[in-house]
Amino acid sequence: MSGYYLALALRSLKRNVVLTTLMIAAIGVGIGASMTTLTVFRAMSADPIPQKSSQLFVPQIDNWGPIDHLGQSDDKLEDQIDYIDAMAFMNAHAAPHQAASYAVTFALTPADTQLKPFKAEGRATYTDFFSMFDVPFQYGGPWSAADDQGRVPVVVISHELNEKLFAGANSVGRTINLDNEDYRVIGVMRHWEPMPRFYDLTNDPFSKSAQVFLPFTRAIDRQMASWGNTNCSKRADSGWDGLLRSNCIWIQYWVELPDAAAADGYRRWLNNYALEQTRSGRFQWPAYTKLRDVRAWLRYQHVVSNEASILVLVSFSFLFVCLLNAMGLMLAKFMGRAADIGVRRALGANRREILMQCLIEAGVVGLAGGLLGLALTGLGLLGLRSLLSKEALELTHLDLPGVGIALVLAVSAAVIAGLYPTWRAAQVQPAWQLKAQ
């Protein structure tokens, strides 16, 4: 039966090409606009480490006290920690895995003297960083806890840097020169680019991951300044030691806690630590701490930009207008066919069959609109790439789920828009229509 309805639907659509084109165009444009923005929005709000996002946590501690300062978050906590707390956290080993880290930058001098030195972005951290974040390795692996202890000059390098310096060969055991010091390559990562870059959201959350990873202890030893944000509530003493002794915050800190009980345990430990700081006089204010997992952290840090939200809002309102439009046109179309429907009813079709027929016609329009919408989404994403900044480029890929969402959205939108016109069509009184003839 539905094959017959499909044939009827196609014939009916062909009969009024202008109305059909307008309907398909309305749905297609609406779908195109909303899918374009939704693609960007989905990428921005994506879970960068889905298999572990509920087991990775950021501890926050109020080390500045109740002062007002600029750029403060809603709960008046800081989004980084100072060196004193970072070291205390690391030494306490209160979680199964934990890693402090901060962004650094080097002038990297290639062994090939033909090449000029270039700037390499790095991250100083601990060995747990790699297992905690499931960092994939191509050659070798992370350095050891003993390397952390010994401040050993070893590095893990990114797949891309390995391509550039060693043409992709297994470079484990070879050395790279960072600011005139040799570092031994101990591991080469596979391509690893979590988006958003959840482990460090300061500056741009959609910027690239580091190319060089080295032990935190080594970086501190060599007095490597942070390449990220350093914020102080009061003036630090001068020099490197002054920074380490200060309450300036510049370190990201993550812990891995396997289950809710472990998270609760860590929460208690963290609060006790803060209480201890108050008791010892380092803090002159009550203990105030928080522990957030990856998703909560991304929300807290407002990773999804206002632009993306505004665009989603605008484009879905736009889709709504397109649907009202399609609905009006479908109403016109179905009611224009009242006479046909009267004849079919008189010949024995019941209301349900008329309903089916009209809904299938709406579905066909929706499918065509959805396909047009997909093409327009492709164009829209290309347009966004040329209009928006480079960092956002990574986000603009239409994936398979995206295509699915577009088609389902289009067909269901068209069917919903077709419901009322269909119901009206099914109300046609056969006797009335036949009399009017």
Place this chain on the structure above:
Amino acid sequence: MEVRPILSAMARNKVGAILVAVQMAVTLAILCNALFIIQQRLALSERPSGTDEANIFAISNQWVGHPENLPSLVQTDLTLLRSLPGVVDAYVTNSYPLTNSGWGDGADLKPDQKTSTAHMARYFADEHSINTLGLKLIAGRNFTAAEIGEKNVRDSPLPVALIVTRALANELFPAGNALGQSIYTSGNKTQPAPIIGIVDRLQVPWVADVSWAKDWTENSVLEPARFVMKESYYLVRTQPGQLQSVMRESQQQLFQAHGARVLDKVEPLSDARREIYRDDRGLAVILAVVCAVLLAITAFGIVGLTSYWVAQRRRQIGIRRALGATRANIVRYFQTENLMIAAAGATAGVALAVAVNLWMVSSFEMQRLHSIYAIVGAVVVLLLGQAAVLWPALRAASIPPALATRSA
């Protein structure tokens, strides 16, 4: 105009009329909020930085390793850059406008203040900075060479004199007597520094829409210190038209003077402006495109539905014509009908637009919608309705009166 027959005709076709009205209302709500956002983003991206952007470029310089003789290397670079043909002036600093990255600070009037009187961006500068950036000194004097200290890894010299922007001066001293007054900076509670000069305008580096500095985008202070660090920026101002050639030449010369360095980014300030406002301008373009397509879709929808109504009422139109209605009467009928629907839609639309705006004010830190946008939006939607209805109305007017005499 005969409103009553229109109303009773509409009453028989409620859903169609409501669909058009709602469509126009949502169109209007999107339109005026979008226009408002477009205007705001364009205004944001056109704010002057206060510098001679067209003729300035920045070189980001990173030394390889930790050279012992950094002060003399920097001095050599500066002498070299200033002597290049086509160069007006040059200096070394920590940051510059339109980069979104720099040093923020608080300015205090008293040594024991809990919260700062004003916030500001710190730029390290020397006696060449005002000339390099093309700033306008509106009061006081420039730094002298003797006042310039050296900011390095170990030392942050206490400034002996400060040059502030007009905006910062006014915020610190609303009475307008900033020149000669002393302020405490960078958490330094011991020794205040006197304001020796005021420049007309110099933006902070953070210019984004929701940046922490959005309330003080022109509060900048110049501190007299040569920025001698592992990473720094040279700012160079050139003679008009020589920017590109000087950019090329200066890189070669710098490498010749000292090879063990990385010039990571060499960019004209005009490029920095384009890059930093890219998303703002992009959003404006996208919204403009969406508005245009939206208006087209709404217009075509009205054309489609009105054509259908005309087709439905062919007989009635024929009868009216036969009873003496002129073509103009018929056209006016459909125009009035559309005007009534559009007016209802526009009224609802303005209310919706304000509601959407209020919601965006609370969730996106947006500003309140100016009433002019609602008015413009309503007028556009009304005109759009009239334009869209014209073609079907003219078709209706061309229905011959003889139609009334024929049976359907």
